[in-house]
Amino acid sequence: MYSLSWNLIRSIAYFAFVSATLSTPSSNWTYRIPSKVQNGTAHARFEIDTSGGNLSLSSRQTLDAPHLNRINANSFDWWYFDAVDEDNPHTSLVVTFFTSSATAFPFLDPDEDSVLIAFVWASFANGSSWAGYLPSSLATVDIGGKGKQASLGIWEDTGFRWNALKEDLSAYEVVLNVPELEVKGRLGLVARSPPHLPCGVQENITSLQIAPHIGWVSLVPDALGSVDITIQDTHLKFQGAAYHDKNWSDRNFTESVRTWYWGHGRLGSYSIVWFSYLAINDPTNTTYVSSYVARDGDILVSECDASLLTVRPTGPPNTTGGRYPAFVGDLPDGFKLDFVLPENTRMRVNVSTRAKVAGDGEYYMRWTGNMTGEVVKINPSPVVQESSLTGVAVFEQFHMQEQDS
Ligand SMILES: *[C@@H]1O[C@H](CO)[C@@H](O)[C@H](O)[C@H]1NC(C)=O
Ligand SMILES: *[C@@H]1O[C@H](CO)[C@@H](O)[C@H](O)[C@H]1NC(C)=O
Ligand SMILES: *[C@@H]1O[C@H](CO)[C@@H](O)[C@H](O)[C@H]1NC(C)=O
Numbered sequence: 001m002y003s004l005s006w007n008l009i010r011s012i013a014y015f016a017f018v019s020a021t022l023s024t025p026s027s028n029w030t031y032r033i034p035s036k037v038q039n040g041t042a043h044a045r046f047e048i049d050t051s052g053g054n055l056s057l058s059s060r061q062t063l064d065a066p067h068l069n070r071i072n073a074n075s076f077d078w079w080y081f082d083a084v085d086e087d088n089p090h091t092s093l094v095v096t097f098f099t100s101s102a103t104a105f106p107f108l109d110p111d112e113d114s115v116l117i118a119f120v121w122a123s124f125a126n127g128s129s130w131a132g133y134l135p136s137s138l139a140t141v142d143i144g145g146k147g148k149q150a151s152l153g154i155w156e157d158t159g160f161r162w163n164a165l166k167e168d169l170s171a172y173e174v175v176l177n178v179p180e181l182e183v184k185g186r187l188g189l190v191a192r193s194p195p196h197l198p199c200g201v202q203e204n205i206t207s208l209q210i211a212p213h214i215g216w217v218s219l220v221p222d223a224l225g226s227v228d229i230t231i232q233d234t235h236l237k238f239q240g241a242a243y244h245d246k247n248w249s250d251r252n253f254t255e256s257v258r259t260w261y262w263g264h265g266r267l268g269s270y271s272i273v274w275f276s277y278l279a280i281n282d283p284t285n286t287t288y289v290s291s292y293v294a295r296d297g298d299i300l301v302s303e304c305d306a307s308l309l310t311v312r313p314t315g316p317p318n319t320t321g322g323r324y325p326a327f328v329g330d331l332p333d334g335f336k337l338d339f340v341l342p343e344n345t346r347m348r349v350n351v352s353t354r355a356k357v358a359g360d361g362e363y364y365m366r367w368t369g370n371m372t373g374e375v376v377k378i379n380p381s382p383v384v385q386e387s388s389l390t391g392v393a394v395f396e397q398f399h400m401q402e403q404d405s
């Protein structure tokens, strides 16, 4: 009975992926994602309808749908939410809803049978961090519901769920009611700037690939986050910079990635998102970037032209932390960002790591941090327009290339 209804739903969903019009829901679509690794080929959605150069309501909602027709051993798709305290960059909360096998994304527990993992990470004012996860037996994702139900996700048996609070997905809540982990509370997000697609919104049809086989959409690049959650004996209550995106791929993570830097933050009145990436075994050594800067909610840049953003790790003296391109085990103490903005201006940002939120110290790290920035008018000679911008950020790196011996 159950597998029949899954097949029916899957065939509807699959039709959407292959249809030339990339159809979007005109009414509620319900996806039920099973916990077992599926057989067969995974097809990914890597384009969205943006007729007239606009992201319509239904396209926007479709961006939050599953982007694979099935999760096989070599594919991943997940929903990510975070917030970092604007007053203390040590304090943060991250929640990820995975649909991924551990062979596809090797940072998941290989002993876990379910591809449906609900994960929570927290970092505290004293700089320490904590993480917990639960496997689910069935995930339900509903897209295109009316009003406040426009996107919702339930990882059954875990007590993790998200729910859009506005039809245009400009507000969400992530609710955790997880006795097994002794976690109970909520992360609320109210968007402060419009969505970011990897290369911005293009005419007619917009690509969602940030790099070959890697899909990414930042539905909420910057939000006012409100966290009120109890994690075992600690009560976290703060406001800060929050964020929601999702990413997916139709092949193993390790088949794609050499180095990967991503982050987001709030810097004065600016909302920023950075992404810079090198692919593994790439004879062309192409740098893939995506740059997003908004000021008071108005987009200044939302592009993927590699000349518009430079991201470089910075390291302590006499370490390989600041090496670029980097190798497995290189640990920076921060990053330098250089954004090209309109009207001959640039925004230069220093990012310092604060709390370590996740990672193995080798291949993967996620941090919170603090930032300092300035906006400089370049021509005819450099003039600082705004200085001493400060803010907080959440950011990560993957270094997948071993150094040649
Ligand atoms: C995948 O195929 C194998 C071998 O035919 C079978 O044992 C397994 O049950 C299949 N898995 C699913 C989820 O259908
Ligand atoms: C599309 O966007 C343009 C410019 O942003 C706007 O003028 C136009 O009204 C929009 N069209 C629709 C159908 O929303
Ligand atoms: C994906 O990764 C798994 C685990 O490393 C490996 O067994 C499998 O062969 C990989 N798939 C492909 C297509 O390379």
Ligand SMILES: *[C@@H]1O[C@H](CO)[C@@H](O)[C@H](O)[C@H]1NC(C)=O
Binding pocket: 028, 029, 030, 142, 145, 146, 149, 150
């Ligand atoms: C979507 O439809 C399903 C099946 O009819 C229903 O169970 C679910 O409650 C609906 N969700 C929303 C948000 O309307």
Ligand SMILES: *[C@@H]1O[C@H](CO)[C@@H](O)[C@H](O)[C@H]1NC(C)=O
Binding pocket: 203, 204
């Ligand atoms: C977008 O679609 C219109 C109408 O079909 C077509 O005239 C135009 O050339 C298309 N633009 C691009 C960039 O493909």
Ligand SMILES: *[C@@H]1O[C@H](CO)[C@@H](O)[C@H](O)[C@H]1NC(C)=O
Binding pocket: 124, 125, 126, 127, 128, 233, 234
């Ligand atoms: C840091 O804070 C956390 C959360 O309150 C607590 O569990 C942990 O014991 C503290 N660590 C130290 C070293 O004080």
Ligand SMILES: *[C@@H]1O[C@H](CO)[C@@H](O)[C@H](O)[C@H]1NC(C)=O
Binding pocket: 080, 096, 210, 215, 216, 245, 246, 247, 248, 262, 275, 396
């Ligand atoms: C990918 O997913 C991670 C969560 O692990 C998220 O932090 C990041 O924003 C995503 N970035 C891209 C470019 O896919």
Ligand SMILES: *[C@@H]1O[C@H](CO)[C@@H](O)[C@H](O)[C@H]1NC(C)=O
Binding pocket: 285, 287, 324, 325
């Ligand atoms: C690859 O490109 C990066 C960025 O432009 C550069 O720093 C690096 O030296 C290049 N590596 C090779 C082997 O060409």
Ligand SMILES: *[C@@H]1O[C@H](CO)[C@@H](O)[C@H](O)[C@H]1NC(C)=O
Binding pocket: 317, 318
């Ligand atoms: C870094 O190495 C150089 C050369 O070996 C040495 O002179 C210098 O004192 C070292 N600096 C630090 C901070 O260790």
Ligand SMILES: *[C@@H]1O[C@H](CO)[C@@H](O)[C@H](O)[C@H]1NC(C)=O
Binding pocket: 350, 351, 352, 370, 371, 372
């Ligand atoms: C981050 O904060 C620390 C401690 O206050 C400070 O030393 C550092 O310079 C700050 N980093 C940036 C990039 O502002």
Ligand SMILES: *[C@@H]1O[C@H](CO)[C@@H](O)[C@H](O)[C@H]1NC(C)=O
Binding pocket: 348, 349, 350, 372, 373, 374
């Ligand atoms: C970034 O740090 C460098 C020192 O590493 C400093 O010279 C520069 O002024 C800083 N930039 C900003 C915007 O704070």
